């Protein structure tokens with residue numbers, strides 16, 4: 001919500017915008033709403049009839065002949081009420097689940113479309129998790145309140161018509177009372193939204209502090225910060241309680257004010273009717289039934305009253321969902337895609353510039369990578385290495401200039417075409433819940449058992465998988481939790497083998513791999529890059545040394561290209577970056593070795 005002091009009408013807007021998802025099920029929507037009307041009118045009729053029957057029996061002996069007919073009508077009304085309560089509950093939930101299902105699919109598509117480029121520092125999982133639970137919160141609105149809102153308008157109107165017929169213009173008092181009753185939460189909607197926002201902000205803070213306390217427990221204890229942490233939790237808990245108390249007090253006051261409105265309406269209606277009965281302007285037999293109908297007019301409005309009381313929360317949830325649905329995709333597919341005629345994996349960066357916003361990150365990159373060549377991207381943290389990797393798989397497009405794969409600009413290919421040819425293996429590859437087999441099948445659904453083992457062999461993971469009790473069917477846990485970092489990367493390499501892309505982009509793991517793991521990873525890499533263009537974001541000198549060519553970046557510019565030995569010999573800055581990395585002995589090497597390649 002853009003405004004700090006939103007009105008209820010502004011709060012309602014995002015919730016109503018999402019209602020368009022209901023339009024596809026118009027038939028179901030109207031059937032569900034009609035069922036709600038049916039049971040509410042039946043309930044009003046039953047209440048009115050039973051009071052009328054009692055009044056006749058007590059006060060009008062001549063009317064006794066009508067009693068059996070009235071009792072029959074009462075039975076019909078009670079039956080209709082019961083049946084339609086069930087029908088409405090069934091239809092409204094089917095409708096809500098359909099709408100939510102559709103919204104979830106739209107959200108999934110939107111997240112896929114904008115991720116990871118459009119996520120703006122938020123992790124896709126976090127966005128998906130929070131928006132999916134927002135969708136869940138909206139279920140209450142779609143299942144219980146859309147139809148109720150229509151009935152809240154329709155019900156009192158029809159009851160008022162009945163009352164006007166029975167009691168004259170006095171019946172209008174009831175309509176005014178219902179309007180005043182609904183005006184209470186509507187007018188306080190802005191305050192309610194602000195208070196709800198404050199509660200959510202403090203709860204978010206408390207959650208973050210509690211999480212920090214759990215995740216950083218070792219540091220907290222070893223630094224003697226446990227008292228400090230306790231004080232932070234206590235102070236935030238008190239703030240949460242204060243905010244919640246304010247929310248509850250306002251909500252209570254709202255309820256009390258609404259009760260006063262109902263009481264005032266009842267008393268006014270009673271007084272007017274009593275006066276009219278005294279003046280012989282109204283049949284006294286109608287009096288009790290009219291009072292019962294007054295209650296029936298308020299009944300449909302209670303659902304909407306409850307909805308208004310949660311309007312701030314629902315509006316915020318709907319807005320978060322809309323933010324994801326409306327987010328623009330950083331990359332779009334061309335109308336007429338072009339396909340490279342070869343798949344040799346030749347790459348060309350032609351005057352590539354890129355920035356995430358106004359700040360330039362990559363500047364004037366010109367680079368040719370021959371088919372089958374292994375290129376190591378080296379540079380200080382923030383130099384732009386990962387950004388190049390992401391441009392290569394079209395998570396983003398260059399701001400200006402082109403990246404060409406086998407002669408075709410990546411911009412002229414669909415994202416799917418690019419990702420079939422260029423595979424990215426990150427430092428922390430994500431594995432899906434399931435087994436080793438199911439994760440390999442994600443890369444190549446048709447792969448046979450022997451192809452899976454061959455890929456694992458090439459990735460140097462086969463002996464490990466063989467040693468597990470379930471072998472290929474061993475479960476990997478959520479996100480591959482039961483595997484080590486090195487094993488996860490080798491499984492990702494096996495996936496790459498199965499997909500057989502012409503270009504492999506790999507962010508080398510910097511996490512602490514032991515010597516054996518490092519050796520296994522290096523030999524898996526050596527196999528995967530055989531005859532395949534490979535771009536490695538290299539952090540280890542052992543990897544850099546094996547590359548055909550090193551591209552050294554500084555603040556988004558290529559400052560040197562050539563073999564490791566050549567740049568080592570000629571570029572002071574390169575030596576200093578390596579010295580700060582892991583191989584001071586190499587950085588200190590003399591520049592006596594014969595240089596190959598060129599300096600930019």
Ligand SMILES: Nc1ncnc2c1ncn2[C@@H]1O[C@H](COP(=O)(O)OP(=O)(O)OP(=O)(O)O)[C@@H](O)[C@H]1O
Pocket residue numbers: 120121356357361379380381382383384385386387388
């Ligand atoms: N999604 C993003 N939005 C905005 N800025 C970003 C984003 N991703 C990276 N940056 C910025 O772009 C610059 C280059 O980042 P990049 O991750 O490409 O560097 P890097 O060389 O891979 O660093 P590292 O070795 O630490 O991973 C950095 O200043 C970084 O803060």
